[in-house]
Amino acid sequence: MLISWGYSPKIEKYIPLADFPADKYLIVAKQVIENLGWSLSHVSETGLLAYTPISFQSYSEEISIRIHGNFAVVKSECVGIQMLFNDYGKNDLNLEKFFHEFEYVEFHLKDVWEESLFKFRRLIETQDDHYFEKAPLATKNKIKNVLFLFFPQKGYTVTPIIVLLNTLYYIAIVFLSIVFIAYLSLKTGHASQEDYLLEIKRLVLNFGVNQRNLVLGGQYWRLITYQFIHGSVSHLFFNMYALVYLGLMIENKLGWKKYLFIYLMSGICGGLVSLIFHQEGVMMGASGAIMGLYGAFIALLINKSFERKATKALLVSTLIVSLLVLINGAFGKRVDNAAHIGGFVSGFIFTCLLNYKWNKTFEVKSRTRYAVALLLFLLFFSGVIYFNPKYGTEEYRKLSDTFNGNLQSLNGIMNLKISLPKDVKLASIKQDGIIPVERNLLVVKQMQALNLKPEDITDRNKKIKLSKASYQAVTLMYRDINADSTYRYSKETSTALGKVFEILYKVEE
Helix, strand or coil, X not given: CCCCECCCCEEEEEEECCCCCHHHHHHHHHHHHHHHCCEEEEEECCEEEEECCCECCECCEEEEEEEECCEEEEEEEECCCCHHHECCCHHHHHHHHHHHHHHHHHHHHHHHHHHHHHHHHHHHCXXXXXXXXXXXXXXXXXXXXXXXXXXXECCECHHHHHHHHHHHHHHHHHHHHHHHHHHHHHHHCCCCHHHHHHHHHHHHHHHCCEEHHHHHCCCCCHHHHHHHCCCCHHHHHHHHHHHHHHHHHHHHXXXXXXXXXXXXXXXXXXXXXXXXXXXXXXXXXXXHHHHHHHHHHHHHHHCCCCCHHHHHHHHHHHHHHHHHHXXXXXXXXXXXXXXXXXXXXXXXXXXXXHHCCCCCCCCCCHHHHHHXXXXXXXXXXXXXXXXXXXXXXXXXXXXXXXXXXXXXXCHHHHCCCCCCCHHHHHHHHHHHHHHHHXXXXXXXXXXXXXXXXXXXXXXXXXXXXXXXXXXHHHHHHHHHHHHCCCCCCCHHHHHHHHHHHHHHHHHHC
16 A cells, blocks of 8 residues: 655556547546545546545545646545645555546446537536636645745745744754854853853843743734744744645635734734733744634635535544644643634634625625724733733742742751850851841842732742741840850740741641
């Protein structure tokens, strides 16, 4: 069994016609398709199109027979994205069935040939011979090799430009990161890995990744630039792989203006939804915008923008892939599923607004459609910006780590040996107790100046209590040791220490 690979895997065979009439070949082929139970979509004097049924093994395949000179090109091609990007031998099996049935039909049509020829000629008089240019896989079939995917052409203009921009942006970031690391090495000598990572993070921030506080602080341009930044070669490759497939399928249906509008707006809306659910960290990648194109694809299919016989197959495959992406995002690590969902929903809505076909008596002008879409976008944008406060989550995390580090110093004074000299005990309490606790009092003041999420506010309140209780405890310890070198604590000190342990236990809970 022959297995083919690709976006929509296919197998095609060139059949020399020699003295076999082209119209006779098409008549036989038409009858073969009917005998096999395939859905005939189009027939004309230069060829025909049909689709196999949808089953558990197949989304459906497009069967085409085209007459080119003295050859008949018979092709079976998968409709929609295939899992693992191969056809599992379905196309080879379709052609095997076709040629086997062809011999049988050719033999049985010889007695009614004249009648079949008359019916065929009457039929093709009513058909549009340019229909093949409108078929779902028409744009893809114009791509001769991989290099063609990077060059704009009719019906495929914006997609290759976006692919090139993403690729060049990634190369630029990698190159500048290497140069920057080399510069840091020369400047600082042997810096730690954490220092390098911190500097690289700052560099990436300057390139325009999506970050909640920066966007809410007015850097709205990040909602566009983050769509062109990728964290790895695999991240870039799989996003561009999906983008090329979607571009080949829907850019020619939408037109480049609507396609670009939906792509960018879906990416921005995905970024806005991401801000709602991610209080810290950075977000990057084109997946939000690409999921918007998946939503647009489904909207076009529901709106009957594709060949009727192929619509069901395309809808099934697109829904399956979309669900798999969302499920992977729900369980995968470091996957921004909020951006996926936001992009998908917005892409669907924008496409419906820009492309929905009303009845013939009521047609909405293009300007009105864009105006409504922009108004809806601005309402959503304003709502997210207004109702989402700027939290100091990342700054609080840093302060919290500092607080906990200071608190660890108290371990050194909890088990002081009685045999130690008084001055050593006092020095230890001063160094490992009073100084770190005083630092924590300053840390909690900085924490109080931050606008925090409810769960962080609860944690901050506990740290405030803990800082006050621990300061009281260590100062009482210092007083007791200073007054009595035998290291006996007063009842007041014991109570203060007990309160510290009580609060610490609650913090751990």
